[in-house]
Amino acid sequence: xxxxxxxxxxxxxxxxxxxxxxxxxxxISIKDANVVDFVDGGVDREGEPTSQxxxxxxxxxKRVPAVVDGKEHVLPVFLISEVGExxxxxxxxxxxxxxxxxxxxxVIRREHPERMLxxxxxxxxxxxSQSTERRRYAEHQAEQAQSADVAxxxxxxxxxxxxxTSTQPQRKGGLNV
Amino acid sequence: xxxxxxxxxxxxxxxxxxSQIALDPLRGKYVLLPFLNMADISxxxxxxxxxxxxxxxxxxVDDSEGGDFAASPGAVALGVASNITITxxxxxxxxxxxxxxxxxxxxxxxxxxxxxxxxxxxxxxxPLVRDAMTEILEAHYLRAETDALALFSGLSExxxxxxxxxxxxxxxxxxxxxxxxxxxxxxxxxxxMVFVLDxxxxxxxxxxxxxxxxxxxxxxxxxxxxxxxxxxNHRPDVSRNGFRGSFAGIPIYAGxxxxxxxxxxxxxxxxxxxxxxxxxxTGAPGSVRGFAEMTERYEPSLGFQYDLSTDSLLAVGRxxxxxxxxxxxxxxxxxxxxx
Numbered sequence: 001x002x003x004x005x006x007x008x009x010x011x012x013x014x015x016x017x018x019x020x021x022x023x024x025x026x027x028i029s030i031k032d033a034n035v036v037d038f039v040d041g042g043v044d045r046e047g048e049p050t051s052q053x054x055x056x057x058x059x060x061x062k063r064v065p066a067v068v069d070g071k072e073h074v075l076p077v078f079l080i081s082e083v084g085e086x087x088x089x090x091x092x093x094x095x096x097x098x099x100x101x102x103x104x105x106x107v108i109r110r111e112h113p114e115r116m117l118x119x120x121x122x123x124x125x126x127x128x129s130q131s132t133e134r135r136r137y138a139e140h141q142a143e144q145a146q147s148a149d150v151a152x153x154x155x156x157x158x159x160x161x162x163x164x165t166s167t168q169p170q171r172k173g174g175l176n177v
Numbered sequence: 178x179x180x181x182x183x184x185x186x187x188x189x190x191x192x193x194x195x196s197q198i199a200l201d202p203l204r205g206k207y208v209l210l211p212f213l214n215m216a217d218i219s220x221x222x223x224x225x226x227x228x229x230x231x232x233x234x235x236x237x238v239d240d241s242e243g244g245d246f247a248a249s250p251g252a253v254a255l256g257v258a259s260n261i262t263i264t265x266x267x268x269x270x271x272x273x274x275x276x277x278x279x280x281x282x283x284x285x286x287x288x289x290x291x292x293x294x295x296x297x298x299x300x301x302x303x304p305l306v307r308d309a310m311t312e313i314l315e316a317h318y319l320r321a322e323t324d325a326l327a328l329f330s331g332l333s334e335x336x337x338x339x340x341x342x343x344x345x346x347x348x349x350x351x352x353x354x355x356x357x358x359x360x361x362x363x364x365x366x367x368x369x370m371v372f373v374l375d376x377x378x379x380x381x382x383x384x385x386x387x388x389x390x391x392x393x394x395x396x397x398x399x400x401x402x403x404x405x406x407x408x409x410n411h412r413p414d415v416s417r418n419g420f421r422g423s424f425a426g427i428p429i430y431a432g433x434x435x436x437x438x439x440x441x442x443x444x445x446x447x448x449x450x451x452x453x454x455x456x457x458x459t460g461a462p463g464s465v466r467g468f469a470e471m472t473e474r475y476e477p478s479l480g481f482q483y484d485l486s487t488d489s490l491l492a493v494g495r496x497x498x499x500x501x502x503x504x505x506x507x508x509x510x511x512x513x514x515x516x
Contacts, residue, residue, distance in 0.1 A: 029335060034345060034512045036330035036440040036448060044266060051266050051324060051499035058261075059331035062505060077333045077505075135337040135355055 024084035025056060030064060030077050030120060031127045042086075066123035075120050079112065207318055208419035208432040209325045209373055213500065214455035214470035218265070226472045228261040228459075228503070263501035265474035270316035271493035272309040279490060295483045295490050310479050313494035321471060323436040324500040326373070328469055329450040330438045331502065334359045334509040336451070345446045348374065348381040348513035353424055356451040356509040363506035365453045366466045370427050374449040375434040377515055379421050382429075383409050427451070440512050447515035453507040468507035473498045 025038045038059065041052030049057065062077040112120070218226050234253045240246060280291050336356035338345040353372065360370060386409050408422030408429050419430040438448040455467015474497035481492040502508075 027330070029333065031333055032335035032337070032512075034335060034338075034440050034446070035442070036510075036512075037438055037444060038330050039327060048264070048266065051264070051501075052327070054262075054264055054499065055324070055328060055331065055501065058502065062331070062333055064333060078331070131335075131337040131355075134358075135351060 021086050021088045022052075023086045025080060026082040026084070027059065027078045028081045028124075030066070030075060030079075030124045032131065033124075033128055035081055066126070068119050068122045068126070073119055073123065075116070075123055076112075079117075079120065202312075204315060204417070205319050205322065205436060206417050206419050206431075206433045207322050208430045210318065210322050210471070211418065212371060212373075212452065212454040212456075212467055213325055214457065214459040214464065214467050214503070216263075216459050216470050216472045218472060219475050224264060224474060226263045226265070226501075228263075230258045230261060230504070232256045232258045261501065261503065263470070263472045263499050265472050265497045265499040267495050267497045268317060268320055269493060269495045270313050271491060272312055273487075274309060274490040274492065276488045276490070292483070295481075309481070309490075309492040310494060313479070313492065314477065317477065317494065317496050317498075319436065321498065321500055322433070325469060325471070326432060326437050326448075328500065328502050329373075329448045329452075329508065329510050330440065332450060332508040332510040333505050334363075336509055336511045338512060345441065345512040345514060348378045348511070350382070350385060350424070352511060352513065353382075353451070356511050357425065357427070359509045360451050360453070360507075365507050366504075367453050369454045369456075369465055370451055371454045372424065372427055372429040372449065372451050372511070373432050374429060374511065374513075375437055375447050375515070376431050377434070377447065378449055378511075378513055379408065379429065379431050381513065382424070434515070439515065445515060446512050449511040449513070451509045451511060455503075459503075466503060466507075468504065469500060469502045471498055471500050 021042055023040050023042075025040045026035050027038055028035055038056055039052050040056050041050035043049050043053060059078050060076065060080070063074050064077050066073050066075050216226055218224075232255070234255065238246070238250055246252070276288065276292060276295075279295070280286070280288050283291055336352045336359065338352055356372075357370075361368065408424055410422060412420075412422075419432060421429045421431050423429060432449070434447065440446040440448050452468040453466070455465060455470065457464030459466065459470050477494055477496040479492070479494045481490055483490055
């Protein structure tokens with residue numbers, strides 16, 4: 001709704017064309033243990049998916065090949081872990097058309113069979129352990145390089161100190177400390 | 178006399194314009210938008226943009242005399258692996274300017290003339306409408322940047338963090354190296370890559386380079402100046418494109434955290450990424466294919482209307498576009514502590 005006519009400053013008003021309600025969908029990935037937030041913009045007034053909903057649909061459609069228990073599977077990369085509540089502005093309301101509900105059912109509340117979920121979890125554990133292994137190896141290499149570098153610096157310091165000591169003339173009668 | 182009046186009005190206007198510039202709202206940074214490919218489907222008989230992703234064919238085989246190559250090993254069909262569909266949708270934003278506000282912006286002009294100019298679409302009212310439209314265009318850019326940054330969350334590959342998952346750790350060089358390895362391993366169409374992080378991520382890297390206490394890789398930055406320390410040096414970023422230097426020759430950009438996605442419990446982590454930079458129109462000669470594109474169905478349409486009942490000017494800008502991902506292989510997300 002538009003504000004009153006006599007406000008001093010120019011006013012922004014919410015969209016009157018489409019639905020601007022949003023909710024956050026939490027997604028879990030097969031390749032890491034992070035839970036990412038993704039904004040779901042729902043559908044617009046004509047029932048067409050908003051661009052945010054399109055992106056979400058696309059993400060949920062991503063597949064990855066994985067070998068679990070010696071068998072090849074093609075598994076979804078992302079699964080929905082949590083569906084947030086719709087956030088609405090004071091002037092907005094949720095559309096309640098059948099198409100909207102059907103779409104929500106299809107894309108958001110997609111059920112996964114238990115067997116697939118078990119395979120998915122195993123594949124996730126594999127991907128994560130591979131990734132962690134590789135990072136540990138990289139860190140180990142870096143630490144080795146670092147300690148080698150430090151050793152080099154220390155040996156240079158020792159050499160320069162010993163050179164200084166050997167070339168410094170001793171003062172007669174001075175304290176040789 | 179007439180001359181004096183016009184000079185006075187012009188001076189007032191100039192002062193008004195200068196104060197407006199000084200008090201303009203702080204703009205968001207558009208860091209990722211320049212790295213998106215562009216496409217335009219305006220005027221076409223479809224509302225969708227479809228891109229066919231083809232499967233790669235195998236390497237050539239030795240030809241044997243008298244042998245039928247097509248039978249064995251067999252010619253490979255140039256199949257369609259999948260379709261990408263990007264459907265631009267209309268986004269809208271508007272500003273309602275009260276006649277009082279318009280009158281204030283045009284000192285010396287009688288109110289009746291202001292209203293008459295707006296109602297009749299007189300060009301005299303245009304400077305103020307232009308200001309309104311600038312704001313509206315900024316609103317669209319901000320949304321496009323937000324949508325593009327949100328795509329990071331949906332990338333399959335993730336650079337491995339050393340934090341106790343699911344909460345990621347502060348950003349480290351090891352994570353950047355892991356991201357590079359994973360992205361280059363995908364054989365991307367172009368190796369023109371950029372890191373898109375936020376200021377906290379940049380600060381993490383600077384702290385590692387400066388302090389180095391217990392920081393893997395930090396020692397390479399203190400040896401004979403051989404390593405790339407560009408990201409450590411702040412530069413006056415007049416263009417405000419977020420460029421902060423480079424790591425291993427790859428430019429690092431800092432995005433606006435307000436429009437970047439979050440991850441993990443309590444939204445404690447930030448989602449950045451290493452992506453292949455797109456340049457130019459998708460598929461056009463000389464262009465570089467990046468990780469995503471912005472597809473436009475119709476150009477911004479801007480209009481305004483005087484509302485007699487509210488005595489205000491409603492300026493509305495519509496633009497039909499969408500931001501969509503090209504290939505999952507062209508990006509690796511980087512998740513780290515956001516504080």
